[in-house]
Amino acid sequence: WLLKMPLGFLKALFKPGYTWPYMSEEEPHLNNRRLFLPRGRLLGGSSSINGMFYMRGHSSDFDRWAQKGARGWSHAEVLPYFLKMERHWTGGDECHGGSGPLAVTRNATQYLLHDELMQAARNAGLPITGDIHVEEEGVARGELTIDERGRRASTYAAYLKPAMHRPNLTVVTGATVSRITTEGRRATGVAYRREGESQVALAREVILSGGSYNSPQLLMLSGIGPAEELRRHGIAVVHDLPGVGRNLSEHPRVPVEFAARGAVTFVNQLRFDRAARHVLNWRLFGKGPFAAQVNSANPILRTDPRLAQPDVQLWCNPVKVGAHLWFPGIKAPPPHEMTTDVILLHPESRGHVALRSADPADHPEIHLNIFSAAADFATARRGMAIARTLYATEPMARLVDHETLPGADKVSDEELDEHIRATAQVTQHPVGTCTMGSGPGAVVDPELRVHGMEGLRVIDASVMPDVPGGNTNGPTIMIAEKAADLIRG
Numbered sequence: 001w002l003l004k005m006p007l008g009f010l011k012a013l014f015k016p017g018y019t020w021p022y023m024s025e026e027e028p029h030l031n032n033r034r035l036f037l038p039r040g041r042l043l044g045g046s047s048s049i050n051g052m053f054y055m056r057g058h059s060s061d062f063d064r065w066a067q068k069g070a071r072g073w074s075h076a077e078v079l080p081y082f083l084k085m086e087r088h089w090t091g092g093d094e095c096h097g098g099s100g101p102l103a104v105t106r107n108a109t110q111y112l113l114h115d116e117l118m119q120a121a122r123n124a125g126l127p128i129t130g131d132i133h134v135e136e137e138g139v140a141r142g143e144l145t146i147d148e149r150g151r152r153a154s155t156y157a158a159y160l161k162p163a164m165h166r167p168n169l170t171v172v173t174g175a176t177v178s179r180i181t182t183e184g185r186r187a188t189g190v191a192y193r194r195e196g197e198s199q200v201a202l203a204r205e206v207i208l209s210g211g212s213y214n215s216p217q218l219l220m221l222s223g224i225g226p227a228e229e230l231r232r233h234g235i236a237v238v239h240d241l242p243g244v245g246r247n248l249s250e251h252p253r254v255p256v257e258f259a260a261r262g263a264v265t266f267v268n269q270l271r272f273d274r275a276a277r278h279v280l281n282w283r284l285f286g287k288g289p290f291a292a293q294v295n296s297a298n299p300i301l302r303t304d305p306r307l308a309q310p311d312v313q314l315w316c317n318p319v320k321v322g323a324h325l326w327f328p329g330i331k332a333p334p335p336h337e338m339t340t341d342v343i344l345l346h347p348e349s350r351g352h353v354a355l356r357s358a359d360p361a362d363h364p365e366i367h368l369n370i371f372s373a374a375a376d377f378a379t380a381r382r383g384m385a386i387a388r389t390l391y392a393t394e395p396m397a398r399l400v401d402h403e404t405l406p407g408a409d410k411v412s413d414e415e416l417d418e419h420i421r422a423t424a425q426v427t428q429h430p431v432g433t434c435t436m437g438s439g440p441g442a443v444v445d446p447e448l449r450v451h452g453m454e455g456l457r458v459i460d461a462s463v464m465p466d467v468p469g470g471n472t473n474g475p476t477i478m479i480a481e482k483a484a485d486l487i488r489g
Contacts (some may be wrong), residue, residue, distance in 0.1 A: 002040070005282055006052055006144065007290040010321060013038055022213060022363055029371040030350075031421050034431070035427065037287040037366060039211060043173070044156030046211065046428070047145075047473055051293060052152060054104050054143040056082055057475055058309045058345075059244050069437030071446045073219030073482075081481040082474070087143045089143075095134050101158040102477060103147035108292035113318045113338070113399065114141065115460055117296045120396040124154045132300055137310050142298040145473065150286025155477060172201075178360040180206055180210045180222040180456065182238055187456035192453035193360075194447075205455045205487075209480075212430035212462040216245040217364040219434070219443075224453065228422040235357040239452045241454050243441040247432040248351035249467040252370045253315065253341040254380045254388045254424050257405035263311050264399050266294050266319035267336050294319050296338075297358055299390070300345075303382035310469060312383035315341040315427075337404065340391065342383035345469035346375035353433050368430075369418060380424075381416050426473070434462035446484045457481045 002008035002175035004017065012018050026032040040046035059075040061124055066074040083097035089105045092098015109115075121139040129138030145153040163169055174195040175381060180187050181202075189202035208215045219225050223238030225245060230237050269289050281288035299314040317339050326333040351369035356362040371377060384406075391400050401409065406419035434443040434450075442451060444463050450456040461476045468475050 001283075003154075005290055006146050006152060006292055007294070008148070009049060009152075018042060018049055020363070022366060024368050027368060029372065029421065030424055034424055035368065037426070037430075039213065039428075042156070043160060043171070044154035045209075046109075047477075048152070048156055049153040050428070051053050051471075052144045052146055052473075053293070053295070053298075053364050053471045054145050055298075055422055055470030056133055056478070058469040060309050061466075061468040065436070065465045068095070068105060068354060069439055069442065069446075070465055072438070073446065078478055078482060081478045081485075085380050085477055085481050088112065095131070100132050101162070102145060102155075103153040103158070104143055105146050105148075107142040107144055107285075107298070108289065109141060111266055111289050111318075112294060112296045113396075114296050116395045116399065117316060117390070120393040121297070121299065122271070124393040126299065126301065126386075126390070129289055132298060137302065139299040139301075142293065142295040144290065144293055148286070150282055150288075150291035155480075162292055171359075175199075176360055177218060178221065180208075180218065180224070182222065185239055185452060186409060186454040187390070197313045203455075205457065208434075208456075208458045209460045210462075212248065212433045212458050213353055213364055213366060215458050215460055215462045216433040217355065218360075219244050219450070219458075220355050221358065221360055229354060233355050235355075235358055240442060241452060243443045244433055245353040245433050246350075246441060247435045247465075248353055248366075248368065248430060249349075249432045249464075250348065250351070250368055250370060251313075251348075251427040251429045251467060252347055252376065252424050253343045253344050253347065253378070254384065254420050255405055256340050256342065256384055256391075256403070257320070258338045259401045259404050260338055260392055261399055261401040263336055264318075264340060264463055265336040266317075266476075267323055267326075270319075270323055270325050271333070272330075275325055277463075292353075299386075301383075301386060303386060309346075311345050311379055312386070313345055313430055313470070314383070314387055315339075315342040315343055321450075330333075338391070338400070340387045342380055342387055344376055344379050344383070347376050347467070349376050368426060369485075370426065371424060377413075377417050380420055381413060384416060394414070400416050427471075428468060431459075431461045431464040431467045431472060434458045434460075435461040435465050437465055448483050457483070 002012040022037040024035040040047040042048045062075040085100040087095030088096035127138035129135040147153045174191045177192045181189045187206040227237045227240040278288045278290040282291045296316040302311045323334040349372040351367045354365040396449040448457045
């Protein structure tokens with residue numbers, strides 16, 4: 001139920017049975033901190049544990065993909081697949097799909113200070129939009145992949161579960177794939193271990209959908225990747241493909257936090273008796289605050305008017321993510337606080353994924369290398385200035401007592417940069433490690449076939465040439481929808 005109930009993801013994300021608890025390597029530009037990188041350990045992958053936030057990204061993101069060599073992936077060419085997959089709360093129109101398998105609904109905002117934040121945005125002169133997918137810039141209500149019954153709409157629920165009865169489908173769980181089997185440069189199947197036994201599944205075509213960490217790992221374990229990296233681990237080189245594991249891109253996030261003036265936040269709904277009623281309301285009717293997310297609004301903004309498109313997203317919540325249940329006289333409530341993370345939509349920094357060893361059971365080395373580009377620090381500082389202005393504008397100003405992080409006295413570039421190095425995290429949107437295109441760093445072609453190999457494709461977020469300007473779950477599903485048509489010709 002923690003997985004199905006939308007607000008339950010805050011607990012499910014940290015349960016070992018539901019996630020692979022990956023960690024980055026020491027991040028040299030973040031005081032050598034290692035970052036927590038949970039990935040879904042369930043059918044549906046990370047769509048079964050994510051925050052369910054739905055965005056496509058800016059139209060120019062996909063046009064940029066096409067310009068980088070991903071022919072056939074411009075906005076005009078991918079929009080039909082977004083429409084095909086969506087079952088949008090509007091019922092569908094020329095901009096939204098109305099009958100697809102993936103439910104998309106508006107966030108329920110009754111207890112989230114939504115109206116106050118929207119009014120503050122208006123008073124601060126920020127653009128307001130009723131639909132971020134039409135106007136593509138402004139402050140809007142968030143949209144979520146939650147179905148009509150108030151349940152998480154994962155790719156398992158939307159796509160796989162309805163197909164489980166098909167005679168041409170076999171789903172194997174509890175298995176670890178060790179390598180792709182090959183004959184020369186043709187993929188013939190996959191070798192895997194299950195319950196201590198080694199097995200092989202043969203196929204005319206192999207499709208990797210392990211995500212931006214595991215797809216390049218499996219390619220390299222199979223001898224497909226940078227020859228020097230493979231030889232370092234004693235892996236025979238099947239195909240020297242230098243781009244495998246490179247070009248890793250992520251959305252960094254930097255927190256700005258405020259202490260509330262009085263008991264005005266979502267902490268009120270976490271009092272045990274109220275929380276129990278909310279869970280029951282969700283269970284019986286699919287309604288209430290636990291059938292939604294704790295997101296006040298979704299600002300997508302430009303930090304510089306000269307920019308062609310928004311470069312930051314503000315993740316605004318009327319409670320801290322780690323807030324707990326409480327009850328008077330038994331357990332004290334968590335502090336009433338509000339948070340707004342500044343998310344960089346188009347970071348310049350790039351990292352890479354490498355093998356830790358030739359053992360498939362070893363987690364890969366993940367070098368995010370975020371904030372290695374000086375421009376990313378500058379973008380984050382400008383985004384923090386917008387966040388501070390928003391929460392200092394009425395009516396939000398009367399709800400805020402003071403800024404707790406980084407603190408109102410931290411104003412210089414040096415102080416803000418130190419705050420970034422000490423607190424920045426990522427949004428769990430890794431892309432790019434099996435880049436689609438035609439240049440020397442490309443791994444797959446525009447039909448998602450691995451360059452230099454036959455019978456082998458990669459279909460997941462790792463093929464994105466760079467990270468789109470929004471949450472990546474939607475664009476990843478779009479890639480799979482388009483890929484299905486490519487495979488079927």
